[in-house]
Amino acid sequence: MAWLKLTLELAKNDAVPLETFLDELGALSITFSDAADEPLLEPKPGETPLWQQIRATVLFSEEMPAHSVTEALGREFPGLMASAATEILEDREWLNEWKRDSSPKCYGKRLWVYPWQPETEITEDQIIVELEPGLAFGTGEHPTTAMCLEWLDQQDVGQSNVMDYGCGSGLLAIAALKLGAASATGVDIDEQAVTATLSNAKQNGVAERMTACNTDVLISTTYDIVLANILSSILIDLSTTLTPMLKKGGWLVVTGILEEQATQVQLAYAADVRLEVVNERDGWVLLAGQQSAELSHHV
Numbered sequence: 547m548a549w550l551k552l553t554l555e556l557a558k559n560d561a562v563p564l565e566t567f568l569d570e571l572g573a574l575s576i577t578f579s580d581a582a583d584e585p586l587l588e589p590k591p592g593e594t595p596l597w598q599q600i601r602a603t604v605l606f607s608e609e610m611p612a613h614s615v616t617e618a619l620g621r622e623f624p625g626l627m628a629s630a631a632t633e634i635l636e637d638r639e640w641l642n643e644w645k646r647d648s649s650p651k652c653y654g655k656r657l658w659v660y661p662w663q664p665e666t667e668i669t670e671d672q673i674i675v676e677l678e679p680g681l682a683f684g685t686g687e688h689p690t691t692a693m694c695l696e697w698l699d700q701q702d703v704g705q706s707n708v709m710d711y712g713c714g715s716g717l718l719a720i721a722a723l724k725l726g727a728a729s730a731t732g733v734d735i736d737e738q739a740v741t742a743t744l745s746n747a748k749q750n751g752v753a754e755r756m757t758a759c760n761t762d763v764l765i766s767t768t769y770d771i772v773l774a775n776i777l778s779s780i781l782i783d784l785s786t787t788l789t790p791m792l793k794k795g796g797w798l799v800v801t802g803i804l805e806e807q808a809t810q811v812q813l814a815y816a817a818d819v820r821l822e823v824v825n826e827r828d829g830w831v832l833l834a835g836q837q838s839a840e841l842s843h844h845v
Contacts, residue, residue: 548636549574550606552615555581555629558598567622568604571615577603608634653692654699657721673724676749677715689827690775690801694718697799697824697832698773703727706770709791711784716743716758718773723752731767732758768793774800778807782814789818792837801832808833 556564561578568576581601606615612632620627650660660676698718704726710719713732716739723730730752732743740758747756772791774781781788781800792798798819803811808831812821821833 548608548634550608550610550612550615551633551635552602552604552606552619553629553631554602554604554619554626556600556602556623556626558600560623560626561600561602564602564623564626567619568602571606571618572610573604573606575605579603605635653695657695657699657725659695659717659721673721675717675721675724677717677746689830690803690832691717693801693825693827693830693832694773694775694799695721697834698722698725701725701771701797703771707731707767709733709769709772711772711774711788711791712776712780713743713758714739714775716746716756718775719743719756720747720750720752722771722773723747723755724750727755727771729755729757731769732756733761734758735761767791769796771797771799774798774802776802778803778811781811785814785818789815789837792819794837796837797834798837799832799834801830803831803833805829805831 565576578597579601580597581599615632616627616630619630650658652658656671656673658672658674660674695718698721703722706722706727708719708722708727708730710716710722710730710732713719713734716732719730719732720743732740734740734743737760740760743758744753744756747753747758769791770793772788774784774788776784781802788798788800798815798821800811800815800821805826808823811833815821815835819835819837821835823831824834825832
């Protein structure tokens with residue numbers, strides 16, 4: 547089996563009309579991705595944000611002539627032709643192709659994320675989190691996720707209970723469990739994220755200590771560690787939601803924050819937790835602080 551693959555770049559405003567046009571042309575799949583390294587993290591409920599500059603990857607049946615696609619595209623969207631390219635995509639062992647472009651990564655001294663089951667013997671000091679291809683929304687590649695994993699690696703999380711708010715793949719919660727946490731809860735607005743988190747927890751042998759649910763579900767438990775890797779504007783809105791989840795002395799760890807946004811986020815939590823910048827990478831910061839008796843929200 548083979549497919550005709552079309553790739554092109556477009557502006558955000560062209561996305562919807564182009565998608566409609568390609569559907570009518572007989573496209574089997576249309577994938578939009580970032581064409582300009584513009585980060586989009588957790589959307590607000592009901593939002594489906596797109597990047598300003600988009601790369602479209604479109605698959606047609608092999609029987610579709612390439613010239614028919616390009617001629618139709620040229621008539622409807624002449625401005626996109628400069629970036630348009632077609633090729634025949636042969637069927638391959640896609641998992642092996644994906645593995646060739648991926649590799650296990652270490653975060654801190656002992657925590658590793660493997661995109662597949664380890665194929666070589668691991669050492670006693672390695673702690674492995676596996677994420678199956680196609681299941682996860684996050685694999686540690688983004689600087690904010692990497693900083694969270696490194697923070698966890700540096701902590702003694704033994705017997706802690708952990709909240710991963712905006713859990714996505716459940717990576718942070720699963721990493722905490724692999725590091726010795728007693729229990730973890732993943733919360734997300736997206737039902738697919740809840741499903742992915744539970745599936746990944748089972749894959750990693752920690753399902754019995756993992757709970758995952760939608761944000762609509764009331765969480766009344768308090769936690770030793772609350773992690774939130776989401777956009778700064780949402781973190782500010784969540785200040786009265788996250789701080790009541792903290793036990794006295796519990797850690798709040800937040801990121802998804804650009805350097806210039808750090809002060810605003812710190813101020814939003816100042817009445818309850820004194821957040822400090824504990825890591826910076828590629829323009830992003832990680833803030834962390836402990837709930838204390840001096841800064842109490844009187845739960």
